[in-house]
Amino acid sequence: MRILVCIKQVPDISQVKRMETDPKTGTIVREGLPSIVNPFDEYALEEAVCLKENHGGEVVVLTMGPPQAEDALVHGLSMGADRAVLLSDRAFAGADTLATSYTLAAAVRKMGDFDLILCGQQAIDGDTAQVGPMLAETLHIPQITYANSMEISGKEVTATRELEEGCEVVRCKMPVLVTVVKGINVPRVPTFSGLSDAMEKEIPVWGAGDMGLDPSRIGLQGSPTAVVRVWPPEPRPGGRVLTGEPSELARQLADLLMEKRKDSTFTH
């Protein structure tokens, strides 16, 4: 079985110190924000490596990004992926989800057929959850999104999708693209020897020319959407601090809740 995992290197947003804004410009101070593997992608990596351990096969990890995104691939290798490919080219800059999917799809075609493509449900920087389904569509394969468990039997994948009001179990013949949610597993921590093996591996870097890409479909030019304005939101101002006896606090909170109920569409 051949499994591809698509990952993304993201800034560790949890390290943003919200209160630190530049006094002159009002923008958030984000210097030195470390880069990490998108947390959802670690679940995809773990799932792929587990499937390989149980069913045999090969796990390839793929990312698109600047040259330093190689670090994310090394992490994937250290978790047990067999090889990695980095898509990096100035021509990819400014790609939206559609242009990204087109570029990833070209890399997938160059690498040959996969039985299974795994992605995290979304990346924590863009939060779009779009590249998975768009990649599946571009490759003309079916998709299963928001999987919180999956099993493989013969040529079929059975997966449970976690939705708003419950779960649904679906079944599909491979090849298929599956996006996974947090609950699916607990990602392993790479061992020291896993990491040193990973550092030894050659990671090929492919640019636009290596994949025969249509220049009008990559990067900024290939992106139907364009960002026209970016600004930091107003920080939420603090409110009232209430202290006192528990019964007094409860009374004040109940007043507030009754008030909210009065001027809203509470259904209860």
Next chain:
Amino acid sequence: MAIAIDSDKCTGCKLCEAACPFGQIRIVERKPVIGEGCTLCGACHEACAFDAISIDRPAARVPADLDTYRGIFVFAEQHGGKLRPCALELLGEARRLADRLGQETAAVLLGAGVEGLCPVLVAHGADKVYLADDRTLESYRTESHAAILTALVSRYKPSVFLFGATTTGRDLAPRLAARIGTGLTADCTALDIEETSGLLLQTRPAWGGNIMATIKTALHRPQMATVRPKVMRKPDPDPARSGEMIRLPMELNPKGMKVALVERRPFAEQTVPLEEAEIIVSGGRGLQGPENFRLLEELAQVLGAAVGASRAAVDAGWRGHACQVGQTGKTVQPQVYIACGISGAVQHRVGMESSETIVAINKDPDAPIMHIADYALVGDLFKVLPELIKEMKARTAAR
């Protein structure tokens, strides 16, 4: 490289460095150096007082038939014959946008035995309802829905197509956008029409709410967006409104349906989905153990609320992942969010900071959550919550 600095004009003033939302500009020897992570967003170009930064955007290739795309379409998501609340919220917003453009609003309804919902959609603002009512559409399937919507778009040419940012909307919209080859903006929290161009302005948070971005799709149609539930206000229905119903042809190729539904398992513990709840009572490490979530459940029952949890509580195994609010969980926007024993790490705050009113109950007045709460109750939740439950029960009974 599509961004260039005119070194004759640049004074090394650092305005661009401060403006870059991605920290990708460094001033080296009084000149800006653009990092590899540049997204060409244009913030520096806007900030530059000397017109020294140019961003080379591709020349406009305006498709000849761009103007033939008209109308604001809304995917009227329903499950089991019940409309998702966001379908009506979106119709209200679509009505507002369509009125500004002088165009029509249409609802797109797919399902089995759902024809009866058409008048509801019309009453909430739809001029037209495109209906596909067929046994094969009983449950949402990516493939069947994407196929029908692709045909709809090519035949009826909407200018704008909106979806709720639900699991269904976020499964379907990208599939459709990629098939059509148009732009899609995820999880918008505000929409508007650009005065000069009539284009849809799609505003959304990114980077865990650290930045807001306005995005547009200038040269592709339809302009597609998913919109976060509960952000738009549901309009009051007007039963006097009239509308037209148009049946969509059902020409599904069964070979195209590769993913089969095996079974459905509703959550036992959750009655209101977190994404749709008006009130959320959420618990964190301060609850000290899974058994104490009973307190939150009891309060939730009195309030008609849903129960959420912080990552700490989920990772400790006290609650299922489906309850988690935050970066690796759900993003919610209720009217009232009551955080009990949650410290309020960034990871949690990004999932709930857009709530209308935040109440925090915490022993520690310096916990980060207390600084963003509208009402920061300093106290022991094990004492405050039982009192609150008692108080709310008494008041509800008195009504």
